[in-house]
Amino acid sequence: QQQVKQSPQSLIVQKGGISIINCAYENTAFDYFPWYQQFPGKGPALLIAIRPDVSEKKEGRFTISFNKSAKQFSLHIMDSQPGDSATYFCAAGSGYSSASKIIFGSGTRLSIRP
Amino acid sequence: GAVVSQHPSWVICKSGTSVKIECRSLDFQATTMFWYRQFPKQSLMLMATSNEGSKATYEQGVEKDKFLINHASLTLSTLTVTSAHPEDSSFYICSASHPAGVENEQFFGPGTRLTVL
Numbered sequence: 001q002q003q004v005k006q007s008p009q010s011l012i013v014q015k016g017g018i019s020i021i022n023c024a025y026e027n028t029a030f031d032y033f034p035w036y037q038q039f040p041g042k043g044p045a046l047l048i049a050i051r052p053d054v055s056e057k058k059e060g061r062f063t064i065s066f067n068k069s070a071k072q073f074s075l076h077i078m079d080s081q082p083g084d085s086a087t088y089f090c091a092a093g094s095g096y097s098s099a100s101k102i103i104f105g106s107g108t109r110l111s112i113r114p
Numbered sequence: 115g116a117v118v119s120q121h122p123s124w125v126i127c128k129s130g131t132s133v134k135i136e137c138r139s140l141d142f143q144a145t146t147m148f149w150y151r152q153f154p155k156q157s158l159m160l161m162a163t164s165n166e167g168s169k170a171t172y173e174q175g176v177e178k179d180k181f182l183i184n185h186a187s188l189t190l191s192t193l194t195v196t197s198a199h200p201e202d203s204s205f206y207i208c209s210a211s212h213p214a215g216v217e218n219e220q221f222f223g224p225g226t227r228l229t230v231l
Contacts, residue, residue, distance in 0.1 A: 109140075
């Protein structure tokens with residue numbers, strides 16, 4: 001059972017364009033939604049995260065849009081750069097404990113064309 | 115801050131041998147560490163949750179006798195793959211929760227590439 005569904009599997013965007021990656025979840029107990037960036041051979045790094053009490057969060061060129069009723073959230077990368085080429089994972093977790101688990105989506109391979 | 119390291123970064127071993135992977139939180143004490151496995155071009159799958167001084171909690175389908183986890187101190191957790199076989203070849207990644215950080219936030223190590231011949 002895939003608790004966090006992510007799309008698309010791969011994405012090619014021109015430099016300067018907007019990259020959009022979507023995720024949907026099933027478990028209404030989830031209340032923490034992070035996005036991770038992973039380069040080949042490296043561990044994932046947290047980009048940005050959101051709680052369901054807000055519908056949008058922006059940090060620099062990265063924005064999360066959250067739709068609680070639809071159980072969907074998305075990552076928007078503005079002014080995409082070649083250095084943004086990486087695999088992006090959405091994830092979901094519940095609770096406010098440092099021991100809380102998070103479930104990862106299947107990942108999106110993003111390529112930014114110069 | 116909140117740096118997590120892993121050692122070794124890569125390891126090659128013969129089938130039937132055991133391999134130990136270390137995960138360290140360098141600048142903070144982590145009461146909870148997590149171990150993930152990632153196959154090529156796939157997502158991260160949680161294997162187990164490791165709490166300092168107690169037994170690890172394994173996810174369904176993960177063999178606890180094959181993947182031994184020891185969280186002996188607040189800065190070190192180890193994963194031992196016992197009697198490794200080629201199907202255990204994978205990228206193993208640990209993460210740690212910062213007790214004073216944002217709730218749920220996990221800091222990931224750089225990963226360990228295991229190849230079993």
